[in-house]
Amino acid sequence: MPLIYLVLLIVPAILIFAAPLRWKVWTAVGVVGAVAVAVCAAAIGVLVDGAPLMLWQGASMAFGREIITMDRLSALFSIIISLAAVATTIYSRGYLAHYLDKKSPTHFSVHYTALVALYVSMIGVVTAAGGFCFLFCWEAMTIASFLLIIFDADKRKTVRAALSYLVMMHIGFAALLAGFALLHARTGSATFAALGDYFGGYAPLPLFALFVVGFGMKAGMFPMHTWLPEAHPAAPSHVSSIMSGVMIKTGIYGIIRVAFALPVAFEGAAVMFPAGAILLALGVITGLWGIILAAFQNDIKRLLAYSSMENVGIILIGIGAALIGKSNSNEILALCGMTGALLHTMNHSFFKSMLFFGAGNIYASTHSTSCDTFGGLAKSMPVTAILFLLATVAICALPPLNGFVSEFTIYLGLLDGISSGGEVLSSAFGLIGLSLIGGLAVLTFSKLFGTVFLGAPRTHEVVEAQEADTFSLGACAIPAAGILFVGLCPIPVFKVIAKIAAPFVPLSDRGLEWINDHALGGAMQGVMITAWLLVVIIVALYLLKRRAQRNREVRMGATWGCGFTQPTPQMQYTGESFSEGLQSIASSLTKDTGKGEAVDKNEIFPSAHEFEVKHRDKVSRLMNEWWAALLGQINRRVMRLRTGNISRYVSYALIFMLLVALLSIFNLI
Amino acid sequence: MKELLNTILLFAIALLLGGVITRVRSILSGRKGPSIVQHLHNVALLARKGSVYSPTTSVLFRVAPAVYMGSALLALMFIPIGNLDPIISFRGDVVVFAYLLGLGRLSLVLAAMDTGSSFEGMGASREALYGALIEPALFAVAATLAMVCGYTSMADIFSVARDLDVQMTIVMLLLAYVLVKIYTVEQGRIPVDDPRTHLELTMIHEVMILDYSGIDLAMIHVANWFKGAAIAVLAANAVMLPLCFKWWIVAPLSLVVAVIIGVVESSQARGKLLRNTTYILTVSALAAMLLFVAYLLMLNIEIS
Structure with a gap:
C-alpha cells in the first residue's frame, strides 16, 4: 500500500488538531485546496493528453500487485470530487460557525479531519485500479463519512441513522470484498483490468450481480437506498452535500468499471444485453421510486435525499442504455447513454451541492427543515432563494440549465435506439420512464421551492430569518458556475465528456466523427442555440412588459381570496396538500402514520388541531x-x-x- | 421562405383556435355567440389595462409570465406545418419541445404558490400532477413517430408523406386522437378542466392565474394559444402523414381540432376531479400501447 495514503490521512489530522479553534477550518480548506489543485492539474493533464497517468505501483498486503493510475474516467471523477470538496469545506466555515461555542475543539478537529479524509479517500477510490488499495480507500471513505454524520451526536436520531448507515455500508463492503476475493482467486489479480480475463473464463453475471449489490448500496440503488433518507437529514448540511453530491457517485463509478468489462456474450448466451436491461430497469425503478417518495416528503433534506436517489436512477438509465447499445452495436445509443450518464453525474454534483447548501442556510437561520413551517423565505433570504431557484430549475432538467443538457443526451440516445429500429422496446421503456421521472421532478421541486420560499411566512422564525453569511453564499459560486456554464455552453463540455465515454463504447471512425459533426455535435449546437434564444426571449419579453407597464397604473392589492376576507398564512397550501393528488394514486408505496387528529368535517367552528403525517x-x-x-x-x-x-x-x-x-x-x- | 410561411401560419392558427372553439360551442348551443376574433379583442383590452400585484408576491411572480410566454413561443418554433420547415430543428428536438412546455409549467406553478392563496396552491398542485402524468403520453407519441419515420427531429419526421399501410394509418389516426387528449389536458379543457366554471375550487389552470391582471394575464393567454396551436398542428400532421401531406391541407385541419374540442365541450360535462388522474393515466397508457402496436406492425407480426 502506498505511503501517500497514510501521509495524506495523518499529516492533515496533525495540522488540524494542532491549529487553534478558529483556524481549524482554514487548515482544512488549505489541505483540501492544495490536494485539489494537484489532483485537478493531473486530471486536466490526463484529459488533454489522453494517456493514463501511472501514479504508483507495487506489491501490496493482499490481492497481488497494486496499481494506482488515473485514466480519463478517473480524471473526470477526480475533478467532480475536488470541486465539490472545495465548495463543501468553504461552506462548512459558515455553517459550523454557530457551533463554535457549543462543541469542544476536539470535536471540530475530528470533524475536519474526517472531511479531509473523506476527500482523500474518494480520490483514492477513483484512482486505485482495484484490489486492496481500492477496498482500503472504500472503507476509509465509509468511516470518514460516518464520523461526519455523527457531528450532532447528542441527538439520538443522528446516532441511529449513522449506525444504520454504517451497517448497510458494511454489507455492501462484504459484497465487494467477496467480489474482489473471487476475482483474485480465479485470475491472480484483483484489479478492474483483470475483470476482462475473469469474464472471459467464468460465468460473468453472478460476479456482476455481486458488484452491483456492493456498489449499488453506496449509490442508493433500489432497494438498497434506505440509508439515504435517514443519513442525509441527520448529517450537517455540508456533509449531506458532499455525500449526496459526490460520494454516492463512487458507487456509479464502480458500476461503470465493472459493467463495461462485460463481454457481449459468454458461451453463446448474451451477457451484455441482459446486464444493460437489468441496469436500465433498476434505473427506471430507482428513479421513479426516488422521485415519488421525494414528492411525499415534507422535510427539505429528506426530500433532497430521495431526489438523489432519483438522479442515480437517471444515471443508471444512461449506463443501461449504453450497455444495450454496445451489445447491439448501436453506436449513437451507446455513446449518448454513456455521455449522458457521466454528464449527469457531474451536473448532479453541482445542483445537489447547491440545494443542500441552501437547505443548510435555511437550517442555520431558522433551526428547522420542515417545509410546512416556512413560506415567504424569499423575502428574508433573497440570495439563498435565487441560488435555490437556479438549482431547482437545473434539477428539474429544464432548459436552459445543465440538468437539461445531460438528460437531453440520454434522451437523444434512447430516441435513436427507437428510430433506428434496433432496440425499440428497451429504449422506449427507458424513454417513458425518464419522461415520467422528469414530470414528477417538476412537481416535487415546485412543491419544495413553493412552500419554502414563496407565499406568506407561516411562523415568526421565518420573518426574523437572516440571510446566510458570505462564506455560505460564496461556496455556492463553484456549483453555480458549473450549472450556468454547462447549461449555456454545452458543446465543449459535451465533447470532453464524449471523449471520456468513447473508450467504453468502442466507436468506429464514423462514430468518432459523430461527436463533432451534424449527428451529435449538431444536436448540442441546437441545445445551445435554444438555451440562448430562451434567455434572450424571456429577458426581452420581461423588459417589454416593464416598458408597457410604465404608462399603465400598477397597484398593490391583497391576494384575491375568492370572497373570503380574512385569510391567514396558515391557510396557504402546504407541502402535504400539494402532493396529495400524487398520494391518492401512489399511496401503496408508503406506510403512512399520523400523529394527532385532522379537523373533523362536522366541526362548524374548528378548534386548534395539531396533525402530523409521516410517509x-x-x-x-x-x-x-x-x-x-x-x-x-x-x-x-x-x-x-x-x-x-x-x-x-x-x-x-x-x-x-x-x-x-x-x-x-x-x-x- | 418556407420557414417564414410556416411561422405566419402557426401564429394565425394560434390566434384562431380559441375563437373557433367558442364559435362551434355557440352554434351548437343555438346562440348567436361572440365573433370569432372576440378573444383577441379581450386580450388586447387586457394588455392596455393596469395591473394589481399582491404584496405577498415576489419578483418571481412578475417574471413568470415572461418565462411562460417565452418558453411557449420558443416551443412553437419547432413545429412544422405539413411539408413546411420550422425555424429551429435538430436531432432530438422533440425532447426540447416537451421540456420547454415543462419550463412554462414550472414558472406558472411557482407564481401561483407565490401568491400565498390556498386556491392557487390547489390549482398549482393539480397542474403539476397532471402535467407530470401527461408527459409520458407526449413522449410515447414522439417515440412512435420517431420509430415509424426513422428520424428524431420534428422537421425530419414531418417532411414528406410516408408510404404507410392501412394498419399504420390507423395508428397515426389514434396518435392524433391521443394528441387531442393531450391538448385537452394541457389547455385545461373539458373533461379535465372547465375554464368557464364559477367556482375556483373546481378549476385547474384558471385558478392558478387568479391573481394575474392586465398585461400579465394577456401574456399568459397568448402563451396558452401558442401551446395549443403547437399540439393541434402536431395532431393534424399525424393524421395527414400517410395521406396528402401538404401545408395547405394540414393548416385548416388543425383548426378542425378546435372544432372537435368545441363539439366535445358542447356535448359533455366536466369529469369529476378525482377521476382526472385516472383519465390522464389512461391517455398515457393508450399512447404507450400505440407505441407497442406500432412496433409489432413494424415487425410484421400479425395481430389477429
Whole structure:
C-alpha cells in the first residue's frame, strides 16, 4: 500500500488538531485546496493528453500487485470530487460557525479531519485500479463519512441513522470484498483490468450481480437506498452535500468499471444485453421510486435525499442504455447513454451541492427543515432563494440549465435506439420512464421551492430569518458556475465528456466523427442555440412588459381570496396538500402514520388541531425492521432452551458430548 | 421562405383556435355567440389595462409570465406545418419541445404558490400532477413517430408523406386522437378542466392565474394559444402523414381540432376531479400501447 495514503490521512489530522479553534477550518480548506489543485492539474493533464497517468505501483498486503493510475474516467471523477470538496469545506466555515461555542475543539478537529479524509479517500477510490488499495480507500471513505454524520451526536436520531448507515455500508463492503476475493482467486489479480480475463473464463453475471449489490448500496440503488433518507437529514448540511453530491457517485463509478468489462456474450448466451436491461430497469425503478417518495416528503433534506436517489436512477438509465447499445452495436445509443450518464453525474454534483447548501442556510437561520413551517423565505433570504431557484430549475432538467443538457443526451440516445429500429422496446421503456421521472421532478421541486420560499411566512422564525453569511453564499459560486456554464455552453463540455465515454463504447471512425459533426455535435449546437434564444426571449419579453407597464397604473392589492376576507398564512397550501393528488394514486408505496387528529368535517367552528403525517418507505421495513423481527423471532425460539432447570442443562451437556463422540467416530471432525 | 410561411401560419392558427372553439360551442348551443376574433379583442383590452400585484408576491411572480410566454413561443418554433420547415430543428428536438412546455409549467406553478392563496396552491398542485402524468403520453407519441419515420427531429419526421399501410394509418389516426387528449389536458379543457366554471375550487389552470391582471394575464393567454396551436398542428400532421401531406391541407385541419374540442365541450360535462388522474393515466397508457402496436406492425407480426 502506498505511503501517500497514510501521509495524506495523518499529516492533515496533525495540522488540524494542532491549529487553534478558529483556524481549524482554514487548515482544512488549505489541505483540501492544495490536494485539489494537484489532483485537478493531473486530471486536466490526463484529459488533454489522453494517456493514463501511472501514479504508483507495487506489491501490496493482499490481492497481488497494486496499481494506482488515473485514466480519463478517473480524471473526470477526480475533478467532480475536488470541486465539490472545495465548495463543501468553504461552506462548512459558515455553517459550523454557530457551533463554535457549543462543541469542544476536539470535536471540530475530528470533524475536519474526517472531511479531509473523506476527500482523500474518494480520490483514492477513483484512482486505485482495484484490489486492496481500492477496498482500503472504500472503507476509509465509509468511516470518514460516518464520523461526519455523527457531528450532532447528542441527538439520538443522528446516532441511529449513522449506525444504520454504517451497517448497510458494511454489507455492501462484504459484497465487494467477496467480489474482489473471487476475482483474485480465479485470475491472480484483483484489479478492474483483470475483470476482462475473469469474464472471459467464468460465468460473468453472478460476479456482476455481486458488484452491483456492493456498489449499488453506496449509490442508493433500489432497494438498497434506505440509508439515504435517514443519513442525509441527520448529517450537517455540508456533509449531506458532499455525500449526496459526490460520494454516492463512487458507487456509479464502480458500476461503470465493472459493467463495461462485460463481454457481449459468454458461451453463446448474451451477457451484455441482459446486464444493460437489468441496469436500465433498476434505473427506471430507482428513479421513479426516488422521485415519488421525494414528492411525499415534507422535510427539505429528506426530500433532497430521495431526489438523489432519483438522479442515480437517471444515471443508471444512461449506463443501461449504453450497455444495450454496445451489445447491439448501436453506436449513437451507446455513446449518448454513456455521455449522458457521466454528464449527469457531474451536473448532479453541482445542483445537489447547491440545494443542500441552501437547505443548510435555511437550517442555520431558522433551526428547522420542515417545509410546512416556512413560506415567504424569499423575502428574508433573497440570495439563498435565487441560488435555490437556479438549482431547482437545473434539477428539474429544464432548459436552459445543465440538468437539461445531460438528460437531453440520454434522451437523444434512447430516441435513436427507437428510430433506428434496433432496440425499440428497451429504449422506449427507458424513454417513458425518464419522461415520467422528469414530470414528477417538476412537481416535487415546485412543491419544495413553493412552500419554502414563496407565499406568506407561516411562523415568526421565518420573518426574523437572516440571510446566510458570505462564506455560505460564496461556496455556492463553484456549483453555480458549473450549472450556468454547462447549461449555456454545452458543446465543449459535451465533447470532453464524449471523449471520456468513447473508450467504453468502442466507436468506429464514423462514430468518432459523430461527436463533432451534424449527428451529435449538431444536436448540442441546437441545445445551445435554444438555451440562448430562451434567455434572450424571456429577458426581452420581461423588459417589454416593464416598458408597457410604465404608462399603465400598477397597484398593490391583497391576494384575491375568492370572497373570503380574512385569510391567514396558515391557510396557504402546504407541502402535504400539494402532493396529495400524487398520494391518492401512489399511496401503496408508503406506510403512512399520523400523529394527532385532522379537523373533523362536522366541526362548524374548528378548534386548534395539531396533525402530523409521516410517509414511511415500505422498502425500509424490508431492509430494517424485517431483519430485526426475524432476529427477535429466532431469539425467542432459542430462549425456549433456557428453562432454568439444572437437569435440562446437564442433559444438553451430555447430548453435546455424545454428539462430539459420534462425529469423531465417523471421522467427521 | 418556407420557414417564414410556416411561422405566419402557426401564429394565425394560434390566434384562431380559441375563437373557433367558442364559435362551434355557440352554434351548437343555438346562440348567436361572440365573433370569432372576440378573444383577441379581450386580450388586447387586457394588455392596455393596469395591473394589481399582491404584496405577498415576489419578483418571481412578475417574471413568470415572461418565462411562460417565452418558453411557449420558443416551443412553437419547432413545429412544422405539413411539408413546411420550422425555424429551429435538430436531432432530438422533440425532447426540447416537451421540456420547454415543462419550463412554462414550472414558472406558472411557482407564481401561483407565490401568491400565498390556498386556491392557487390547489390549482398549482393539480397542474403539476397532471402535467407530470401527461408527459409520458407526449413522449410515447414522439417515440412512435420517431420509430415509424426513422428520424428524431420534428422537421425530419414531418417532411414528406410516408408510404404507410392501412394498419399504420390507423395508428397515426389514434396518435392524433391521443394528441387531442393531450391538448385537452394541457389547455385545461373539458373533461379535465372547465375554464368557464364559477367556482375556483373546481378549476385547474384558471385558478392558478387568479391573481394575474392586465398585461400579465394577456401574456399568459397568448402563451396558452401558442401551446395549443403547437399540439393541434402536431395532431393534424399525424393524421395527414400517410395521406396528402401538404401545408395547405394540414393548416385548416388543425383548426378542425378546435372544432372537435368545441363539439366535445358542447356535448359533455366536466369529469369529476378525482377521476382526472385516472383519465390522464389512461391517455398515457393508450399512447404507450400505440407505441407497442406500432412496433409489432413494424415487425410484421400479425395481430389477429
